[in-house]
Amino acid sequence: MFIALAVIYVVYIYKYTLPQTSVFLRIILITTRSLVLVLLLLLIFEPSFTVNNEDEEKPVVPIFIDNSSSMSNFNSSIADEVFDIIDEGTSSNITEYKYFSFDSRVDEINKDSVGLLRYDKGITNFENVFNYLSNSNDYLTSAVIISDGIINDGSSSIYQAENLNFPVYTIGIGDTSEISDIYVSSILNNRFIYKETPTVVATEISNENLAGETVTVTFLENNKRIDSQEIILSESGINRVTFEYVPKESGKHKLTIQVSQISNEHNFENNIRSTIIDVLENKLNILVISGSPSADFKAVYNSLKQVDEYEVNKFIQINESDFLGNNFAAKLDSAQVLVFINFPYGNTNDEIIQKVLRKISIDKTPFFNLLGADLSLLSLNKINNLLPFTQGQSFGEVFLAEPVFSEQNSNFISGKLEDFSSKLVFPPVFYPNGNFNIKPGIQVIASTKVNNIQTDMPMILSQNDALLRSITFIGSNFWKWRFKSEINKKNVFDQLVYNSIQWLRVSDRQRKFFVETNKDIYAPGETIEFIGELYDDKLEPINNASVA
Structure with a gap:
């Protein structure tokens, strides 16, 4: 009401003006003063504007x-x-x-x-x-x-x-009684299983409302019984059972876990569970090429021959044109690992050398290389790209040296012979007097000790990159290690050779650590069980491993 009176008042006082003004100007004056008065009244009285809106919502x-x-x-x-x-x-x-x-x-x-x-x-x-x-x-x-x-x-x-x-x-509504049931929850096995190599198969048996009952868990391979165990069903609802397993043949096999039935079970169909595994062939084709007959060749060859999982062939140079062994091309083509003993010799046929180099280059074939102490007898310049070092000045002399295995690399070659390097003194070998410049990326497994003084000169080296995977021994008379290096009734030389070959056969692209869950889909709030598998550089499972 006050706003209306203010506007009427403003119109009245500007209806007639002295001196007389135009209509347009009076309209501007009326509008301006009206707005000012309206704003003053709003500031003084602070009027409020309320809008009520009702919306009915059904429950x-x-x-x-x-x-x-x-x-x-x-x-x-x-x-x-x-x-x-x-x-x-x-x-x-x-x-x-x-x-x-x-x-x-x-x-x-x-x-x-x-x-x-x-x-x-x-x-x-x-x-x-x-x-x-x-x-x-x-x-x-x-x-x-x-x-x-x-x-x-x-x-x-x-x-x-x-x-x-x-x-x-x-x-x-429905049947609200709790059911009683036994079922095989899972079957766990190593990812890499080899023919005639012991492994473990684990299974998880779950029960509902049957705790205290005795049942028989049977392990079958291709529907043939391997082993069985009697267990008492746990109050927790979960029993874990393990079986020793040694596959006799390579290829795909069906492994089955079966639990005996109890009369008041709700469902018998889930008492059995199967999985398919792929057993790998353990026979590894190895070709040993020697530049000449020697005691070191015999020691390495005999060490390899005693391993049942290896198929070992030999090719020994007798003179410039004659070799002991036949079908060289076929044996070279089928070889999965090459072993060189003092190869190539100074008078080795270039055609033989080129075939070997092509095999390594094209097939990425890993190799074990034992170089003698007298390097002048070898044609190392023809295989420079295969060597883990470049050779500097050579004095044409040899001296006696012992190996010194670094703590971080002793298990790399020694495997399960715990702390063998501190318990065993290796017989000295003949070592070439010269300078060896180690190439980038090469790992020194063992250096040398001369007259009880440790040096930086390498004795055992490993190479592992996109082009080459190799292990190199430098020196002569390693055969002495085979006859005088025994600990815990195990021959350390044989263990060195075996683990070297096992490391060479494994591609570095193969994963060595796996983590997976016991099933793919979980409900919110459900406990998730993780299963870890850790393998060493030779793809052998590590038991009781600790991963930080």
Whole structure:
């Protein structure tokens, strides 16, 4: 009202002006003063403007129906019963009802679809139901769950239910009794399994409401019994059983774990579980090429020949044109690992050398290289690219030297002979007097000790890159190690040679550490079990390994 009076007053005083002004100017003056007066009145009285808007929202009651197979196990008319319950209980006009089926997930359906549910799902997960209720934007006043209450996935969600600000009603239907069952949860085996090499197969046996019962767990290979064990089912619901396994043949094999049946079990079909493994051929083709007959050749060759998993062929140069051995081309082509003893000799045929170089270059064939003490007898300039060093000045002399294995590399070659380097004194070998410049990326496995003084001169080296994988021994009379290097009734020289070959045969591209879970899909809140496998550089499993 004050605003209207102020405007009328302003119009009145500007209706006639002295001196007389134009109509346009008077309109501008009236408008300006009116706005000023209106603003002053608004500042003085601070009027408020209120808008009332009413929107009626119906309360929502979601109804969740368990669609699992346990609902219909002993009741073929379950679909009609559920529909009748819903039809009778949803007659209110002031409440909006929403319908959902749930198993491993929650799906909204319409009322007419309730009678079409098949009750054939394998999972009952209450946690997803309460996640929906917690995150819903509807005006929820209550909720209803129709279920037999047998939860086999996710958590029971008691904590979530307590934190809702509305009640949740449950209607028990179907067979609500707990089932009794035994089942094989998993079969675990090493990723790399070799023919005639012992390994372990582990299995996990789970039980529900059968703790204390005695059952027999049987291990089968290709449906033939390998072993069996009697176990008493654990109160925790999980028994872990291991079997020793030595595959006799390479190729694919079916491994089966079977648990004996108990009369009151719910399901006998899950008492058996199978997996397919691929057993690798353990016979490794090795070609030993020697520039001349020697005691070192005999020691290395005999060490290799005593290993059943190796197929060893030899090719020995007798003179410039004659070799002991035949079918060189075929044996070279099939070789998976090459062993050189004083090769190539000074008078070795260039054609032989070129064939060997092509084999290594094209097939990336790994090799073991034993160089004699008198390097002047060898044609090392023809295989410079294969050597882990470049040779500097040579004085044409030899001296006695002992190996010094670095602590970090002793197990690299020695394998399971624990701390062998500190317990054993190796006989000295003849070592060439000269300078060896080690190439980048080469690892020194053992250096030398002369007159009890340790030097930087290398005796055993390894190379592992995209082009070459090799182990090189420098010196002569290594055969003495085979006859005088025994610890814990194991020949250390044989162990060195064996582990060197095993390391050479394994591609560096093969993973050595694996982590996986005992299954692919987990429910929220479910315990996740991790399974780790660690292998050494020779792809042999490491038992009781610790990974930080």
